[in-house]
Amino acid sequence: MYDVNEWRHVFKLDPDKAISDEQLEKICESKTDAVIIGGSDNVTEDNVLSLLSRVRRFLVPCVLEVSNLESIVPGFDLYFIPTVLNSRNTTWITELHHQAMKEFGDIMNWNDILMEGYCILNGECKAAKLTEAKTELNLDDIKAYARMAENMFHLPLFYLEYSGTYGNVEAVKAAKSVLTNTRLIYGGGIQNAAQAKEMAEHADIIVVGNAIYENLQSALETVRAVKG
Numbered sequence: 001m002y003d004v005n006e007w008r009h010v011f012k013l014d015p016d017k018a019i020s021d022e023q024l025e026k027i028c029e030s031k032t033d034a035v036i037i038g039g040s041d042n043v044t045e046d047n048v049l050s051l052l053s054r055v056r057r058f059l060v061p062c063v064l065e066v067s068n069l070e071s072i073v074p075g076f077d078l079y080f081i082p083t084v085l086n087s088r089n090t091t092w093i094t095e096l097h098h099q100a101m102k103e104f105g106d107i108m109n110w111n112d113i114l115m116e117g118y119c120i121l122n123g124e125c126k127a128a129k130l131t132e133a134k135t136e137l138n139l140d141d142i143k144a145y146a147r148m149a150e151n152m153f154h155l156p157l158f159y160l161e162y163s164g165t166y167g168n169v170e171a172v173k174a175a176k177s178v179l180t181n182t183r184l185i186y187g188g189g190i191q192n193a194a195q196a197k198e199m200a201e202h203a204d205i206i207v208v209g210n211a212i213y214e215n216l217q218s219a220l221e222t223v224r225a226v227k228g
């Protein structure tokens with residue numbers, strides 16, 4: 001029903017951060033392709049459900065990006081499941097996933113679930129610290145992770161994650177150069193239309209997160225910059 005292959009721009013809402021109804025309406029009616037609900041800190045069943053019910057007043061597709069087992073709730077259009085390819089700790093590559101399959105395996109509808117191969121590149125972000133990601137990577141390392149996502153694991157999504165800081169365009173270009181079927185997602189530090197446009201020249205989908213809470217007007221301008 002929802003074709004992520006057509007998406008170019010998404011907003012990521014953090015369930016741990018406050019957003020007014022008026023601000024949320026602007027995000028949901030911005031003509032972005034989807035709203036992702038996700039974060040790395042204090043993501044709970046309660047704050048996920050509360051944000052989902054507020055986003056549901058609008059027509060925009062709503063995705064849960066799963067970050068822990070406790071906050072997986074029904075009612076989303078799609079579920080994105082990260083596996084951190086450059087983590088040093090198997091917990092974040094396959095272990096929580098194994099646990100989740102034991103818990104939810106019988107009721108999972110794989111038409112609504114997409115795996116994301118994460119490559120985290122900002123060593124200072126919470127997700128990097130939590131997952132013990134190996135972030136000192138050169139362009140060849142990044143290309144190799146992208147190839148693993150597509151050719152080895154056949155993942156539908158490869159996510160270059162610079163959460164909190166604007167990343168290296170050359171890294172995005174390098175990842176894109178080796179991907180054919182797997183969609184390239186770029187997220188991190190996009191604060192304005194120019195940055196959105198620059199990353200969207202190489203990434204298939206760009207994600208705007210923190211800017212929603214820091215400069216909403218500028219965040220909204222990223223939609224038109226990417227989707228015209």
Ligand SMILES: CC(C)=CCC/C(C)=C/CC/C(C)=C/CC/C(C)=C/CC/C(C)=C/CC/C(C)=C/CC/C(C)=C/COP(=O)(O)OP(=O)(O)O
Pocket residue numbers: 014038039040041065066067068069072073074075079081082083084092093096097098100101104107108109113118125126127130131161163164209210
């Ligand atoms: C009942 C029902 C609806 C069932 C549906 C079935 C279903 C979807 C089952 C789930 C199956 C499954 C395999 C789940 C996996 C479970 C799991 C916990 C996997 C681990 C995920 C993971 C690697 C998390 C690590 C952290 C991470 C990469 C989070 C992604 C998001 C992210 C990086 C956000 C940025 O966070 P933020 O807080 O904004 O950070 P900053 O401070 O840097 O801004």
Ligand SMILES: O=P(O)(O)OC[C@@H](O)CO
Pocket residue numbers: 012161162163164165186187188189190207208209210211
């Ligand atoms: O919050 P920012 O830095 O925009 O990053 C977006 C997203 O990639 C975070 O997972």
Ligand SMILES: [Mg+2]
Pocket residue numbers: 014163164209210
């Ligand atoms: Mg954030």
